[in-house]
Amino acid sequence: MSADTARVATTLARTHLVNAIGDGAFYVTFALYFTHVVGLSATRFGLGMSLAWGAGFLASMPLGHLADRIGPRRAAVALAAGTAVAVAVLPVARGFPAFLVVICAYGVCQSGLIAARQALLTRLVEPAERTRVRARLQSRINGGLALGSVVGAIALALDTRPAYVTVLALDAVAFGIAALLLSRLPSGTAPAPVAGGERALTVLRDRPYAVLTLLNAVMLLYMPLLSLVIPLWIVAATEAPTWMAAVVLALNTVSVMLLQMRVARRVTDVSSAARTVRTAGLVMLGACAVFAVTGSTPSPGLTCAVLVVAGLLQVLAEMLQAAGSWELSFGLAPAGRHGLYQGMYNSGIPLARILGPAALTGLILGYGATGWLILGVLIAAAGLATVPVTRWAAQHRPVGIPAE
Incomplete structure (x- = not known):
């Protein structure tokens, strides 16, 4: 692995680790916060999450296409920042309509971010090293999720609104830090020309x-x-x-x-x-x-x-x-x-x-x-x-x- 690739892999690993710590805490507490504290019914919460991931599914290809047109680094930074904003707004989304809007924005940004980060990896890492680098990132993701779940467990033990809101704030800050780290990566080589009419x-x-x-x-x-x-x-x-x-x-x-x-x-x-x-x-x-x-x-x-x-x-x-x-x-x-x-x-x-x-x-x-x-x-x-x-x-x- 070249020195440039090693530096890119290290930055990406830090980005994924930070994200995963926030997500680990988020995943452990999210459902209980909105059902037990905010007061959404389990049915409405489940419907909202299904619609959010449905929106993410529909947005995956268009946002991936956008990453090709504007560059995956710019797209990844924007989508990480968008996810941070969506998570930061969740504590004030107390009714079902507001929850639905914000959680759909979260699902769209998360799905697009996955595509943009993968495209960025392919832009910055030589083909022979991509799968090994991606495996390294996955190991960091799991480590971060484990650390984050401990934070989430503490919030569950406290079982108070401030504890849950603190977890949401932690996840928002994590995505903000990830956006900053991603912005420091090189943009890589220019993409291949995209035909004007290509959709x-x-x-x-x-x-x-x-x-x-x-x-x-x-x-x-x-x-x-x-x-x-x-x-x-x-x-x-x-x-x-x-x-x-x-x-x-x-x-x-x-x-x-x-x-x-x-x-x-x-x-x-x-x-x-x-x-x-x-x-x-x-x-x-x-x-x-x-x-x-x-x-x-x-x-x-x-x-x-x-x-x-x-x-x-x-x-x-x-x-x-x-x-x-x-x-x-x-x-x-x-x-x-x-x-x-x-x-x-x-x-x-x-x-x-x-x-x-x-x-x-x-x-x-x-x-x-x-x-x-x-x-x-x-x-x-x-x-x-x-x-x-x-x-x-x-x-x-x-x-x-x-x-x-």
Whole structure:
């Protein structure tokens, strides 16, 4: 890694760490603040969050396209600052209409920021180093989330409005600091010329990449597992104590912090990336099968042990999927269009946040072990399909747009 790349990677790592500390505290306390302190019903809060991530999903490609036109650094700085403002305004958004407006602005800025930061990484880091640098960032994200969750836990223990508002202020300041750090990065090389009539939706004409985006969205269905489905499953269907949900989450966080960079080393190009995603799908099928067994194990101690095994398989699948998908999203995007293509590829994140909670709770809590197996087979099928679709994408790039 060159000295310039090392400096860029260090600045990006600091940016992601600061963001993640604020977000960790935010995620732990946000729902309770608006339902218990502000007084929104759980139904209205859930509706607002679904609409916010829906707005983020719709904005991902246009904001990625904007990043290509004005430069990803400028876009990332603006979107980080916009997120800071949205979070800072949340304490005064006490009614549902005001909450809905502000939280939708938050969802849009967050979704656009993901695309802009990914595009900035591709602009500033040479292709051979991108996945390894992204893995380093992911390890910092998990470390920051762990630190932030401790702050959030303190606010929950105090359970007062000033404590919750302090957490929101911390998250707003974190995004402000992130905007400042991003502004200090170089802008990188100039982007490829963008045709005057080109629109954001032209990326949809790249059918192989669109199919990969869809497959990635299916793989991302693991996202609601740790925060929602596994805790509910442990309480409703197993003999394990409730605190095992925290153990599984801690196991996941520490594993990503320590091992994500090592896992990413196996990914060197789009072919190895596709094979890694395929492996991730099969490992996730194994994890789901083991989770399914926890509903019928005869003792709390044995159930806890099986949950640990399932959690280890799940985090391995997560790390494999992440490393492979980063390389695919980087390596198959045309030069100068990384903002647009990252916006499309990462639209699976808000989509998983919209559809995942309701779909997975209904599937797994409603059908038990069968539901776990259906989820595992679905994710494994998406992983298996990634290999031939990647070959299709590599052979059929958009006409007139060079691939990197």
